[in-house]
Amino acid sequence: MIRSLDEASLDALREVSNVGAGHAATALAQMTGRTIQITIPKVRCLPLGEVTSALGAEEEPVAALHQRVYGDLQANQLLVFPLELVHRLLQAVIGSAPRGGAALSDLSELESSALREVGNILGSAYLNAVSRLLGLTLIPTVPGLALDMAGAVADHLVQEIGEVSDEALVLETALTAGESDLGGRVYLLPHPGDLPTLLRSIEERSL
Amino acid sequence: MILPDQVLSVPEPRRVGIGQVRTARSPDRLAVHGLGSCVVVFLHEPRTGRGGLAHILLPGPPPARASAEARLKYAGPAVRALVLELAEEANARHRLVAKIIGGASMFTAEAPARLESIGERNVAAVLTALEELGVPVVARETGGGIGRSLVADPATGLVRVWSLRAESRYL
Numbered sequence: 493m494i495r496s497l498d499e500a501s502l503d504a505l506r507e508v509s510n511v512g513a514g515h516a517a518t519a520l521a522q523m524t525g526r527t528i529q530i531t532i533p534k535v536r537c538l539p540l541g542e543v544t545s546a547l548g549a550e551e552e553p554v555a556a557l558h559q560r561v562y563g564d565l566q567a568n569q570l571l572v573f574p575l576e577l578v579h580r581l582l583q584a585v586i587g588s589a590p591r592g593g594a595a596l597s598d599l600s601e602l603e604s605s606a607l608r609e610v611g612n613i614l615g616s617a618y619l620n621a622v623s624r625l626l627g628l629t630l631i632p633t634v635p636g637l638a639l640d641m642a643g644a645v646a647d648h649l650v651q652e653i654g655e656v657s658d659e660a661l662v663l664e665t666a667l668t669a670g671e672s673d674l675g676g677r678v679y680l681l682p683h684p685g686d687l688p689t690l691l692r693s694i695e696e697r698s699l
Numbered sequence: 700m701i702l703p704d705q706v707l708s709v710p711e712p713r714r715v716g717i718g719q720v721r722t723a724r725s726p727d728r729l730a731v732h733g734l735g736s737c738v739v740v741f742l743h744e745p746r747t748g749r750g751g752l753a754h755i756l757l758p759g760p761p762p763a764r765a766s767a768e769a770r771l772k773y774a775g776p777a778v779r780a781l782v783l784e785l786a787e788e789a790n791a792r793h794r795l796v797a798k799i800i801g802g803a804s805m806f807t808a809e810a811p812a813r814l815e816s817i818g819e820r821n822v823a824a825v826l827t828a829l830e831e832l833g834v835p836v837v838a839r840e841t842g843g844g845i846g847r848s849l850v851a852d853p854a855t856g857l858v859r860v861w862s863l864r865a866e867s868r869y870l
Contacts, residue, residue: 540756540772541716550733551848553863558806604807636806641863643733644846645805647756650717651736651817654756658769 497661501691502535504699505663508622509533513665513678515621516614520667523610524584526674531666543650543660547679548572548642556645557611557635560652561619564628565690566683568649569619571611573676575639580674582606604637611635618678626693649681657684712850715739715754718772720780722751725854731800732848736818738801738825738841739849740778742785742834743856744794750853751785753777758817758824774824782832797829798858798870799839800849807844818842838870 497505510533517528538546548554553575561567573581582588586606599607612635619630638645653660661682668675682690712730715721717737723729725748731739734754743750759773770776786792802818815823822841829836840847840860851858861867 541718544717544733551863556806638805638807638844640735640805641733641846641848644735644803646733647717647735647737648805648817651756654717654772 497537501694504694505535506533507699508625508694509535509663509665509680511625512618512622512680513667516618516678517667519613519617523613524581524674526584526669528667528669528675531668533663533665536662536664537659538662539659540650540654543653543662544643544646546662546664547646547649548677550641550643552642554640554642554645555607556638556642557608557615558638558648559611559615559632559635561630561632563631565630565686567686568652568681569615569632570649570679570681571614571676572642572679577674577676578607581610584674585610599639608635608637611637614678618680626690626697628689628693653681653684660684661687715752717754717756720751720753720771720777720784722749722781722784723853724749728850728852730848730850734801734847734849735803735805736801736816736821738774738799738818738821740781740825740829741798741800741851741858742781742795743798743853744785745796745856746794748854749785750851750856751781752851753781755821755825758820774821775828778825778828779832782834792833795834796837796856797834799825799836799841800847800858800860800870802841803843803845803847805844805846840870
């Protein structure tokens with residue numbers, strides 16, 4: 493079903509991803525005082541078993557922020573920062589970083605709430621832009637935070653989708669600073685049951 | 700000329716993806732990398748050196764319309780398929796032993812909070828299915844908030860488990 497999406501729909505979804513990630517990149521640039529670029533969005537329709545490896549190398553250490561999206565379109569949103577870059581991100585945002593750089597030791601209360609706030613701001617920037625573009629109301633939850641292997645973090649999203657579908661639509665865009673010492677990836681996984689809503693909005697807006 | 704490396708080489712462990720059930724015989728090994736709130740069940744038949752692994756996504760029960768393949772992402776059908784694969788006869792099942800890994804809760808402060816996480820429900824569903832089939836659980840490393848990787852070896856019945864926070868240990 494999802495895999496039968498035509499090329500025009502995939503193009504439109506890439507544009508949705510582009511607009512969302514563009515606004516997230518602007519927000520990250522304002523927070524860090526750095527120039528942030530985005531890559532060309534990837535839109536993929538995958539069997540459930542392949543979603544995990546699409547979200548990163550299975551054992552890659554990451555800081556991940558997950559938000560559920562409610563409203564006219566249900567979705568899961570995931571922000572992934574390579575763990576080795578997290579201390580730079582925190583340094584840029586709150587002027588302090590975990591001792592020992594990229595250590596996996598638990599972050600302080602201040603550091604983890606700062607990371608959650610970054611997730612909240614970037615996630616909302618992305619969703620607000622998509623909301624305006626498509627004329628859909630999108631309401632994100634407070635982000636959950638995990639510091640662990642990318643694959644382990646991805647289980648959670650696969651479960652959300654696996655309840656209702658055997659395949660997933662994955663919108664991915666990478667955010668990078670010029671020297672790639674600061675950046676991450678943003679994913680939006682629309683609820684498979686809401687795909688008709690998404691495609692109808694795209695059509696109405698002639699994307 | 701045969702180099703020492705080649706003589707000693709053992710096959711790479713075979714990856715078992717979400718919703719898959721796989722069996723293997725010594726010297727082949729089975730692996731899962733980056734396991735979070737999913738649950739892995741490893742069954743071992745000590746006498747024959749056979750073993751198998753199920754990589755379970757959801758506690759279930761599966762919807763009635765689910766295909767045979769799609770049902771394997773649920774605890775009950777996956778455990779049953781694995782047990783039948785290794786011990787078709789009911790009276791052979793007492794020779795099987797089970798080890799369970801995973802079922803973590805990866806995200807903190809997620810809303811809306813549920814009474815029981817999906818990881819915990821996965822573990823509970825697997826335990827129920829194993830009990831119904833009469834297969835004892837001899838070791839488990841489940842729950843908590845950490846991701847895990849593992850390699851299971853049917854030759855010895857040992858499962859090597861590691862995480863970003865802890866060195867390898869054997870179950």
